[in-house]
Amino acid sequence: MYSDPDWVTDDRQQSPEEPTVELRSTVVHYSDGPDRCTVYPPDCPETARLTTWLSADRSAFVDRDVMR
Template sequence: MTGATREYDDRSLASTLDVDDPSSPGQPLEAIVVRYQDGPDRCTITPKDCSDAERLTTWLSADLDLLVDVTDAR
């Protein structure tokens, strides 16, 4: 990919959010937000306790402005 680089704010690259909900069945998740200066911020959700190798194929990313709080969607 030529010319596809984007600048991001590396201070928030490590910004993570644990989305553990004891009332929700399933595996605990971690949300990682990358804030870009020249485009929409991105949120990547991955299982909290997976290995680095598993993390390469077990993730979901979306523009942060497209996500809604689950309580607002019910």
């Protein structure tokens, strides 16, 4: 029977419980291009949203319940 060496670990068994992260999103509609969505934490200043957090075309985002 094969067994893993001592230095091989299964990270899934040792990982701590994942923290809960609250995020919000805002969609900006453009008449001359695709709508853009920005995802950010609720306490993020408005000026930091576009330079610090994720912004992408709205079509790149999907509803997580649809993907499960």
